[in-house]
Amino acid sequence: MGEHQQKEAKMHVSVCMGTNCTFRGASQLMETLRAEEGIKDHCIIEEMSCPDELCDHSRRSPVVKIDDDYVMQAKPEAILDEVYKRIRDNREP
Numbered sequence: 001m002g003e004h005q006q007k008e009a010k011m012h013v014s015v016c017m018g019t020n021c022t023f024r025g026a027s028q029l030m031e032t033l034r035a036e037e038g039i040k041d042h043c044i045i046e047e048m049s050c051p052d053e054l055c056d057h058s059r060r061s062p063v064v065k066i067d068d069d070y071v072m073q074a075k076p077e078a079i080l081d082e083v084y085k086r087i088r089d090n091r092e093p
Contacts, residue, residue, distance in 0.1 A: 011043045011086055013079070014065040018050025020058035025074075029062055032076040039080075042087045 015030045033045045055061050060072035
């Protein structure tokens with residue numbers, strides 16, 4: 001009857017919205033992620049509060065967490081590349 005596919009676990013992408021990260025581009029990064037049609041079905045995109053020790057007083061801002069991995073000085077293109085790579089890797093048998 002209907003197709004029974006195993007439901008894919010959604011990837012969690014969290015963007016630090018602390019003051020330093022926001023000042024260094026986190027808001028634009030969040031907008032870019034939320035506007036990207038190709039990842040909406042695969043990801044939960046959310047804001048996180050500042051993991052202070054990681055932001056290191058803005059030297060590593062903005063900080064993004066993809067599942068359990070942190071990305072420092074995150075750039076939209078690099079984050080999108082990583083998210084798409086993980087989506088592809090999850091689909092491979």
